[in-house]
Amino acid sequence: MILQMTEVTRIHGSGHTAVEALRDVTLGVAAGELVAVMGPSGSGKTTLLSIAGGLDHPTAGSVKVEGTEISTLDASELARLRRQRVGYVFQQLNLIEGLTAAENVSLPLELDGIGRKEARAAALRVLSTVGIEQLADRFPQDLSGGEQQRVAIARATVGERSLLLADEPTGALDSITGESVLRLLRAHCDNGGASVLVTHDARFAAWADRVVFLRDGRLIDETTSPSGPETLLVPR
């Protein structure tokens, strides 16, 4: 299991002002699996994703990434795990304007002590897998929204990171470009990674192997695996 959240509760504030953002959430995501999380605004989707990636701490419960209990890690260990094991893609892409596409992608590796040349080579490889190697030396402002999102996905998957967390990654994109982002998330999973996608858009959630539904901080339901397109087709 790449991600294992067990009975995770997150309460913001205390006393009369306490808000329960997540309650007893148990969710496992295996290698090769893409799981979509759906729910209305305020249902806890982003909190779930933040806790899964170690950006926020649960009030109770356990979160393991590739078997490592992240709540017991100190700040530097957690930062290393986030750099090496977990990639994030947001609707706001957070690309650094003054760096080229390749530099944005290689930055996490360089922060990890990998030499500039080796980091650039790795960045070019992953930019190639997302189909924009030829744009490696362009700056973010010279790229379209879809191209910038590809850079963000490349940055999130560069290195050996197995867990890709995506929060509304298609929010600012048109329908066909959004689809290409989903193809990239799927490719990450098909290559042995795992991904959690938060989305309010059923059309994109449907690319997942499993869709789970959050309401008021609780997981209330989930889909079963799709049975395959052949069930839709009429035998000749």
Add this chain to the structure above:
Amino acid sequence: MSVSMSLLAILDEGSSYGLQLRNEFEARTGGVWPLNVGQVYTTLDRLERDDLVALQPEPEPEGSKVYQITAAGREQLAAWFSRPSKPKTPSRDELVLKLVMISGRDAGSTAEVVQAERRAAIELLQEYTLLKRDASEDADLGWLFLVDSLIFQAEARVRWLDACEERLARMRPRSTTTPAPASQPSEVRK
């Protein structure tokens, strides 16, 4: 109407006989709308009666009757392509009727129905999406149009259910808005 115009569209690309027309129709629509040969021949008879298709003088060596489109048929086909399709009355929808009928009852039960239907709609959407995932980059454009149409219709259903849930939540206190689990979420994938 749509079957007869579809057959005319295929015949516009070349003469054909009944079984070929059936096979071509199903190939283009992926078998989503099955068509039996009897229905094809009944439609061809009607098109022939209206002078929109004509029999070729010489049948195939196997004896099959070969049809070709007429000038009047081409005219009808062009008119079909250019005329916007506007359904005159909304078709009766079981899910809509179900929610209309349950709406006056217990709100909790309604919320459960909404969630169960949403899950089912998304499962259907997942199946349609598999069709697209499996389609190659250079898949037939008409086929992609068809799959997109199925996907967008299923998505519209989910969005409508979301709106129903929001409306329902506004009609009652927030403490009771969470529907009971429609099924037990699987704890983990082992």
